[in-house]
Amino acid sequence: MSGRMKQRRALNPVDLATLSVNERILRECHNLYVDPENGLVKVASNVGLNLLAPRKKIIVMLIGNHSAGKSTFINWYIEEHVQKTGVAIETQGFTIVTSGRKRESLTGNATLHLFPYLKPLQVISEVVDYLGTEVSTSKQKKFSLVTFIDTPGLVDGEMVYPFDVDKAILWLGDIADLTFVFFDPIGQALCKRTIDLVEKLNTRHGDRLRFYLSKADEAGDESDRQKVMMQIVQELCKRPGLNKCGFDMPTIYIPLSNKYVRCINQIDEVCKDIEKTINQTIQNMLNTLEKDCEHVAELINARIEEDNEAKTYNFHARSRVILLGLAGLFLPFLLFLNFMVSSFSKEFFHSFLGQNGTESLYTCLSPVRGFWQVIPNDYHFTALGIILVVSIMFLLLARWFTRLKPTMNRKERRNLLEKRDYVQNTVKVKKHHLYQEYLEQSITEQDL
Ligand SMILES: Nc1nc2c(ncn2[C@@H]2O[C@H](COP(=O)(O)OP(=O)(O)OP(=O)(O)O)[C@@H](O)[C@H]2O)c(=O)[nH]1
Numbered sequence: 012m013s014g015r016m017k018q019r020r021a022l023n024p025v026d027l028a029t030l031s032v033n034e035r036i037l038r039e040c041h042n043l044y045v046d047p048e049n050g051l052v053k054v055a056s057n058v059g060l061n062l063l064a065p066r067k068k069i070i071v072m073l074i075g076n077h078s079a080g081k082s083t084f085i086n087w088y089i090e091e092h093v094q095k096t097g098v099a100i101e102t103q104g105f106t107i108v109t110s111g112r113k114r115e116s117l118t119g120n121a122t123l124h125l126f127p128y129l130k131p132l133q134v135i136s137e138v139v140d141y142l143g144t145e146v147s148t149s150k151q152k153k154f155s156l157v158t159f160i161d162t163p164g165l166v167d168g169e170m171v172y173p174f175d176v177d178k179a180i181l182w183l184g185d186i187a188d189l190t191f192v193f194f195d196p197i198g199q200a201l202c203k204r205t206i207d208l209v210e211k212l213n214t215r216h217g218d219r220l221r222f223y224l225s226k227a228d229e230a231g232d233e234s235d236r237q238k239v240m241m242q243i244v245q246e247l248c249k250r251p252g253l254n255k256c257g258f259d260m261p262t263i264y265i266p267l268s269n270k271y272v273r274c275i276n277q278i279d280e281v282c283k284d285i286e287k288t289i290n291q292t293i294q295n296m297l298n299t300l301e302k303d304c305e306h307v308a309e310l311i312n313a314r315i316e317e318d319n320e321a322k323t324y325n326f327h328a329r330s331r332v333i334l335l336g337l338a339g340l341f342l343p344f345l346l347f348l349n350f351m352v353s354s355f356s357k358e359f360f361h362s363f364l365g366q367n368g369t370e371s372l373y374t375c376l377s378p379v380r381g382f383w384q385v386i387p388n389d390y391h392f393t394a395l396g397i398i399l400v401v402s403i404m405f406l407l408l409a410r411w412f413t414r415l416k417p418t419m420n421r422k423e424r425r426n427l428l429e430k431r432d433y434v435q436n437t438v439k440v441k442k443h444h445l446y447q448e449y450l451e452q453s454i455t456e457q458d459l
C-alpha cells in the first residue's frame with residue numbers, strides 16, 4: 012500500500028485485551044466502514060454509492076402487554092437492575108439498554124447523538140421526550156454485543172400514550188435484528204393492540220419475530236399453561252397476517268433461587284437465539300463487507316474507464332476544433348490576402364518580402380485569383396457571402412466541439428486508484444483474516 016495512505020483507526024490496546032473475538036470483529040468491521048480517511052462509506056460516496064456502516068451490536072426489541080416482564084427480562088439478562096419493574100405501568104417510553112464503560116442514564120437528545128440511526132424517530136412528535144438510554148457496565152452473557160430496546164407496555168382502551176406508540180414500535184421493528192413478543196398468562200395476553208402490532212411486524216419482518224409465554228411460573232399447572240398458550244395461538248391465528256400454523260412459543264420465567272417451580276423454563280433458548288443472531292450478523296456483515304469492496308472497486312474501475320473515454324473524446328474534439336477553426340479562418344484569410352495583393356503594387360511587397368517572397372506570394376495566390384476571375388463581376392458579392400457563411404458555419408461547428416467532457420486531473424486519478432487498491436487488497440485481506448478468526452473461534456468452541 013502506498014505511503015500516502017494513512018493507517019486505519021486502530022483499536023486501542025486496552026480494548027484489544029478486554030474484547031471478545033466477536034466484539035473485536037464487529038468493531039473492526041465497523042471501523043473499516045467509518046474511518047474518516049479511507050473508510051468504505053467515504054470511498055463509496057466519492058463514486059456515488061451510499062453505504063451504511065454496520066452496527067457494532069445487534070438490536071433486540073422487547074414488546075408485549077403491560078407487566079409482561081420485559082424490563083425484568085433485561086435486568087435478568089444483564090444481571091443488573093437498570094430498568095424499573097413492577098405491577099404498575101412502569102416503562103412509559105422507549106429505553107435503550109446498552110453496555111458501556113460507565114453506568115449512566117441519558118436523555119432523548121443524548122440518545123439520538125449516541126445512536127444516530129435512531130434519528131428518523133424524531134418525526135414521531137413527542138417521542139424524543141420519552142426516549143432514554145441506560146448504559147450499564149455489565150459484561151454478562153452476550154450483553155457487550157447486544158442493545159436492548161425496552162418498550163412501553165401495551166394496553167387497550169382508555170390508555171392514552173403521549174406519542175404514536177404503534178408507529179414508533181413499527182419503525183423500531185424495521186431496524187431491530189430481533190423482536191421478542193412477551194405474552195404473559197395473567198395479564199392482557201390477548202391485548203388487541205399487541206396482536207395488531209404483531210400482525211404488522213410479522214408481515215414486515217416475520218423472520219425476526221419471536222414469541223414467548225413469559226412469567227410461565229405464574230401460569231398455574233401444566234394444563235393451565237397449555238390452555239393459556241392455546242388461547243393465545245388461536246387468537247393470533249385468527250389474523251390473516253398471522254395464520255401460519257405451528258407457532259413456536261417457548262415458556263420462560265425469571266429463575267429465582269428460592270422458588271421451586273415445576274415448569275420447564277426455556278429462557279436459555281432466548282439467550283441461544285440472541286447468540287445465534289449475533290453469529291449470523293457477523294457472517295452477513297463480513298460477506299457484505301467483501302461485496303461492498305467489490306462494488307466500490309467496480310465503480311472506481313467504471314469511473315476510470317469513463318475518464319479514459321472522456322479524455323479520448325476530448326482529444327478528438329480538440330483536433331476537430333483545430334481543423335474546423337483553421338477551415339473557418341483559412342478562406343476569409345485567403346480572400347483578405349488576395350484583396351491586399353490586388354490593392355497594392357508589386358513594389359510595395361518587394362520592400363519588405365523581397366523578390367523571392369513576393370513571387371511566392373503571387374504564386375500561392377494565383378488559384379484564388381484564377382477562381383475570382385472565373386466568377387463574373389456581378390456575382391462577386393454573392394460568392395463573398397457564400398464564402399463567409401461557410402466560414403461562419405465552420406467556426407460555429409468548432410465552437411460546438413469545444414464543449415469538452417469533464418476529466419480527472421492526475422492527482423484525482425491517482426487518489427482514486429489508490430483507494431481501489433486499498434479496498435481491493437487491504438480491506439479484503441483484513442476481511443479474510445477476520446473471517447478466519449471468527450471460524451477458528453467457532454471450531455475451538457465446538458472442540459471443547
Ligand atoms: N413470577 C414472575 N414474576 C415476574 C416475572 N417477570 C416479571 N415478573 C414480575 O412482573 C411484574 C412486571 O414486570 P416488568 O418487568 O415491570 O414488566 P414490563 O413488561 O416491563 O411492564 P411495563 O413496563 O409496565 O410494560 C414485576 O413485578 C416483576 O417482578 C417472572 O418471570 N415470574
Ligand SMILES: [Mg+2]
Pocket residue numbers: 081082083095096101102161162164
Ligand atoms: Mg417495563
